[in-house]
Amino acid sequence: xxxxxxxxxxxxxxxxxxxxxxxxxxxxxxxxxxxxxxxxxxxxxxxxxxxxxxxxxxxxxxxxxxxxxxxxxxxxxxxxxxxxxxxxxxxxxxxxxxxxxxxxxxxxxxxxxxxxxxxxxxxxxxxxxxxxxxxxxxxxxxxxxxxxxxxxxxxxxxxxxxxxxxxxxxxxxxxxxxxxxxxxxxxxxxxxxxxxxxx
Amino acid sequence: xxxxxxxxxxxxxxxxxxxxxxxxxxxxxxxxxxxxxxxxxxxxxxxxxxxxxxxxxxxxxxxxxxxxxxxxxxxxxxxxxxxxxxxxxxxxxxxxxxxxxxxxxxxxxxxxxxxxxxxxxxxxxxxxxxxxxxxxxxxxxxxxxxxxxxxxxxxxxxxxxxxxxxxxxxxxxxxxxxxxxxxxxxxxxxxxxxxxxxxxxxxxxxxxxxxxxxxxxxxxxxxxxxxxxxxxxxxxxxxxxxxxxxxxxxxxxxxxxxxxxxxxxxxxxxxxxxxxxxxxxxxxxxxxxxxxxxxxxxxxxxxxxxxxxxxxxxxxxxxxxxxxxxxxxxxxxxxxxxxxxxxxxxxxxxxxxxxxxxxxxxxxxxxxxxxxxxxxxxxx
Ligand SMILES: [Zn+2]
Numbered sequence: 001x002x003x004x005x006x007x008x009x010x011x012x013x014x015x016x017x018x019x020x021x022x023x024x025x026x027x028x029x030x031x032x033x034x035x036x037x038x039x040x041x042x043x044x045x046x047x048x049x050x051x052x053x054x055x056x057x058x059x060x061x062x063x064x065x066x067x068x069x070x071x072x073x074x075x076x077x078x079x080x081x082x083x084x085x086x087x088x089x090x091x092x093x094x095x096x097x098x099x100x101x102x103x104x105x106x107x108x109x110x111x112x113x114x115x116x117x118x119x120x121x122x123x124x125x126x127x128x129x130x131x132x133x134x135x136x137x138x139x140x141x142x143x144x145x146x147x148x149x150x151x152x153x154x155x156x157x158x159x160x161x162x163x164x165x166x167x168x169x170x171x172x173x174x175x176x177x178x179x180x181x182x183x184x185x186x187x188x189x190x191x192x193x194x195x196x197x198x199x
Numbered sequence: 200x201x202x203x204x205x206x207x208x209x210x211x212x213x214x215x216x217x218x219x220x221x222x223x224x225x226x227x228x229x230x231x232x233x234x235x236x237x238x239x240x241x242x243x244x245x246x247x248x249x250x251x252x253x254x255x256x257x258x259x260x261x262x263x264x265x266x267x268x269x270x271x272x273x274x275x276x277x278x279x280x281x282x283x284x285x286x287x288x289x290x291x292x293x294x295x296x297x298x299x300x301x302x303x304x305x306x307x308x309x310x311x312x313x314x315x316x317x318x319x320x321x322x323x324x325x326x327x328x329x330x331x332x333x334x335x336x337x338x339x340x341x342x343x344x345x346x347x348x349x350x351x352x353x354x355x356x357x358x359x360x361x362x363x364x365x366x367x368x369x370x371x372x373x374x375x376x377x378x379x380x381x382x383x384x385x386x387x388x389x390x391x392x393x394x395x396x397x398x399x400x401x402x403x404x405x406x407x408x409x410x411x412x413x414x415x416x417x418x419x420x421x422x423x424x425x426x427x428x429x430x431x432x433x434x435x436x437x438x439x440x441x442x443x444x445x446x447x448x449x450x451x452x453x454x455x456x457x458x459x460x461x462x463x464x465x466x467x468x469x470x471x472x473x474x475x476x477x478x479x480x481x482x483x484x485x486x487x488x489x490x491x492x493x494x495x496x497x498x499x500x501x502x503x504x505x506x507x508x509x510x511x512x513x514x515x516x517x518x519x520x521x522x523x524x525x526x527x528x529x530x531x532x533x534x535x536x537x538x539x540x541x542x543x544x545x546x547x548x549x550x551x552x553x554x555x556x557x558x559x560x561x562x563x564x565x566x567x568x569x570x571x572x573x574x575x576x577x578x579x
Contacts, residue, residue, distance in 0.1 A: 110389060111360065112360050112361075112363035112364035112367060112389075112393075113359055113360055113363045115367075117364075117385060117386070117389055118385055118388075118389060119385060146353060146356045146357055146360065146396070147360070149396065150360070150392050150393065150396055153392045153395060153396070154388065154389060154392045157388065157391070157392070158388070
């Protein structure tokens with residue numbers, strides 16, 4: 001329909017989360033009208049990000065280099081680990097300023113419908129950290145929806161034999177919601193009011 | 200709760216139309232089949248539920264050849280007037296407004312207007328499969344307490360997840376053929392988690408339905424008595440598809456579930472059993488309504504289920520949903536039609552009919568619909 005370079009861009013944009021075919025078309029034509037320098041700045045930002053940023057080898061947060069900013073900070077309490085689904089959830093927890101420990105990013109939640117089981121998540125890596133890093137408390141900070149709750153229960157059962165303290169963030173978060181949309185105050189309170197998980 | 204005025208634009212066969220029902224009592228919407236009487240009731244119900252009670256897909260609601268339909272209503276609620284509006288796009292998108300302010304989530308609109316719908320399809324509650332009766336119970340649960348919608352949706356989601364896992368586990372066991380028939384520990388412990396989630400949410404939903412059935416039974420019996428005078432009693436019973444704790448039942452059923460890749464115990468397999476007893480019959484034992492009751496008795500029972508729920512919702516929420524009666528006379532004989540009108544609870548009701556109303560029947564207002572036009576209402 002369009003010159004193939006434009007169609008390629010529309011197809012690529014359409015693969016992004018939350019971008020439908022109509023929006024992809026609109027963005028593509030917006031970029032077409034943009035001065036070359038502006039459009040290239042976006043292209044450079046994407047390639048720089050891909051070249052410089054990867055995942056932290058310890059916690060799977062986004063990192064420049066081998067370790068993320070949080071793992072590099074020795075003021076953080078290494079004995080407490082907060083387990084989240086995605087790096088963006090770390091941003092949400094950090095905003096509360098209620099938490100001084102480290103993190104572990106699972107890179108998803110258990111969801112058989114999407115073909116995601118424990119083996120597709122960073123679960124083995126979490127178990128390895130428990131021994132190696134002398135962790136004494138794990139806070140399960142997965143989303144308060146069905147999949148997040150199931151993942152928390154799975155991890156609580158898996159970690160029970162290790163004999164450490166495992167807690168779940170308290171409710172008060174909107175059920176069925178996403179951590180990243182919870183406001184700081186609510187999430188802060190949920191962190192303070194964490195409880196032992198039923199397992 | 201009262202519907203003061205309804206506007207529809209590009210909705211089904213209406214280009215633009217307005218309906219002003221009587222503030223109290225019965226408004227009759229008369230017209231030939233296909234002229235669009237039911238479309239007006241459907242539009243009212245759409246504002247209350249964001250779905251068509253005829254099960255129509257969204258694009259069927261938008262008038263042929265245009266992009267979007269608008270349904271707007273002025274509603275009186277707890278003495279205050281509220282303006283509700285939904286823009287329905289043929290592609291399936293909605294734009295909702297309350298008092299001209301856009302609202303993002305469906306739950307901000309839902310509950311502003313509540314309706315009880317009676318339609319000829321209700322007969323499927325009595326004649327159809329158990330799924331129809333579970334859906335009836337769940338709709339009443341949500342009308343009584345909107346939070347029940349989250350519980351119902353949770354159970355559905357957990358079941359989808361558990362069934363997806365069963366299918367994957369079954370495929371893996373099949374791959375191993377002559378190997379052991381043991382599940383890998385990962386799959387077994389993930390299944391344990393879904394079992395725990397299902398037994399928590401499933402017990403809660405079954406408990407809620409069971410309590411509801413106990414509260415409904417006297418109301419339905421009373422309504423049935425009014426509709427089919429002297430023809431016996433109705434009994435309602437909630438039957439779980441398992442015995443004892445659901446967690447035990449799921450553990451027992453695991454092998455079977457793995458073999459069939461479906462969940463065989465849980466609230467999605469439960470049944471609301473209906474029976475008509477006594478009434479001068481030779482056999483005093485309750486007979487299942489589905490198989491033994493006459494056509495007339497089955498219609499009375501379907502209406503009684505709706506009326507009973509309506510009364511229960513009115514009593515427990517303190518406000519009466521707007522009654523929408525779609526073409527009910529076509530399904531009933533003259534005696535039952537008169538009995539229905541006599542037993543209508545107080546409040547506002549809208550009724551469509553193609554034929555003549557039963558003798559001695561005087562609605563508060565009558566409105567005529569002719570080929571997508573609403574003609575001025577007249578008081579009778
Ligand atoms: Zn890190």
